[in-house]
Amino acid sequence: MVALAVDLAEELRELKRERNAVILAHNYQRPELQDVADFVGDSLGLSYAAQKTDADVILFCGVHFMAETAKIINPAKRVILPDLEAGCSLSESCPPARLKAFLEKNAAKNYYVIAYINCSAGVKALSDVICTSGNAEKVVRAAPQDRQLLFVPDQNLGAWVMERTGRKMDLWQGNCYVHVEFTARSISKIREEYPDAVVVAHPECTYAVRMLADEVCSTEKMVSYCKNSPAHEFIIVTEAGMLHRLKKEIPDKIFIAGPTDNCFCGECRYMKMNTLEKAHRALLNMEPEITLPEEIRRRAERPILRMLELSA
Numbered sequence: 176m177v178a179l180a181v182d183l184a185e186e187l188r189e190l191k192r193e194r195n196a197v198i199l200a201h202n203y204q205r206p207e208l209q210d211v212a213d214f215v216g217d218s219l220g221l222s223y224a225a226q227k228t229d230a231d232v233i234l235f236c237g238v239h240f241m242a243e244t245a246k247i248i249n250p251a252k253r254v255i256l257p258d259l260e261a262g263c264s265l266s267e268s269c270p271p272a273r274l275k276a277f278l279e280k281n282a283a284k285n286y287y288v289i290a291y292i293n294c295s296a297g298v299k300a301l302s303d304v305i306c307t308s309g310n311a312e313k314v315v316r317a318a319p320q321d322r323q324l325l326f327v328p329d330q331n332l333g334a335w336v337m338e339r340t341g342r343k344m345d346l347w348q349g350n351c352y353v354h355v356e357f358t359a360r361s362i363s364k365i366r367e368e369y370p371d372a373v374v375v376a377h378p379e380c381t382y383a384v385r386m387l388a389d390e391v392c393s394t395e396k397m398v399s400y401c402k403n404s405p406a407h408e409f410i411i412v413t414e415a416g417m418l419h420r421l422k423k424e425i426p427d428k429i430f431i432a433g434p435t436d437n438c439f440c441g442e443c444r445y446m447k448m449n450t451l452e453k454a455h456r457a458l459l460n461m462e463p464e465i466t467l468p469e470e471i472r473r474r475a476e477r478p479i480l481r482m483l484e485l486s487a
C-alpha cells in the first residue's frame with residue numbers, strides 16, 4: 176500500500192514535468208498531497224505562488240474557492256482541481272446573490288466591502304478588497320477612514336480583526352463549520368492534560384476559544400511562531416492537516432491536535448476530498464478544470480491585486 180502511494184506520487188511528479196505543471200497544496204491537505212507539492216502554504220502564500228509561477232498548468236490541491244483565486248490571477252493558465260466537489264461551508268454561507276441584494280438594500284451605507292479570501296469569485300467581484308487571515312489586520316487598517324466597512328463572510332475572523340484594529344465593521348454572519356467545533360470546554364480540558372503546552376488558535380475560532388489561546392494567528396504564522404517559541408509543546412487549534420506541516424518542519428517539538436467536545440476530529444471534509452489518486456487522474460485528464468466568465472474574473476481580480484499590493 177505504501178509502495179503504491181510512493182509509485183503514484185512518483186508518477187504524479189513525472190506527469191507534472193510533462194505538463195509543465197506546478198502543484199500547490201494548502202496546509203489542510205492530506206499529508207501525501209503536501210509531500211508531493213511544489214509549494215505548501217496558507218491562502219496568502221498560495222496566492223503569491225500562483226501569481227509567480229511560470230508553469231502552464233496549476234494543479235491546485237485545496238478547495239474550490241482557492242483554485243478559483245488561482246484562475247482569477249492567472250487567466251492564461253489552466254487550473255485543475257482534483258475534486259470539483261471540494262467546496263467550503265464558509266464560502267457557501269455568503270452566496271453572491273445574497274450579498275448583492277444586501278448591498279442594494281443598504282446602498283445608503285455605501286459599504287467598503289472587505290472579503291476574506293474564503294469566498295466565491297462572485298463575492299470577490301462584489302468586493303473592494305480581499306484579505307486572508309495572515310494579512311486581514313493590515314488590510315483593515317488600510318481601509319478608507321471615511322467609509323463604513325462590511326466584512327464577509329467570516330464573523331469570527333471579522334470580530335478578531337475588530338479587536339486588533341479597533342476599527343468598527345459590520346460582520347456577515349458566516350463561519351467555518353470546522354473551527355466552530357472547538358469550544359472553551361474542549362480547549363480548557365486539553366490544557367489541563369498538557370499544562371506546559373502553548374495554545375495556538377486560528378482566528379476562525381470563536382471568541383471563547385480565542386480568549387483561551389496564547390497566540391491567535393494564520394496557519395503560516397503558526398509555523399514561524401512555533402519555530403521561534405521557547406516552548407516545546409503546542410496545542411494546535413485549527414484543521415488537523417496543519418499538524419503534518421508543523422511536525423515535518425519542526426520535528427524536535429510536540430504538536431497536539433486541539434480536540435472538540437464530540438468525536439469530530441477537526442478535519443475539513445472538503446479539504447480531504449482531494450486524494451493522491453484524484454490528483455493524478457486530474458492532471459492526466461486535465462480535468463476538472465476551473466473556468467470563469469471573463470466579466471466576473473476581471474471584477475474579482477481587482478480586489479485580489481489590491482490585497483497583494485497591500486501585503487507586499
Ligand code: SF4
Binds near residue numbers: 203266352353
Ligand atoms: S476548513 Fe473551514 S474555511 Fe477551510 S475549507 Fe474547510 S470549511 Fe472552508
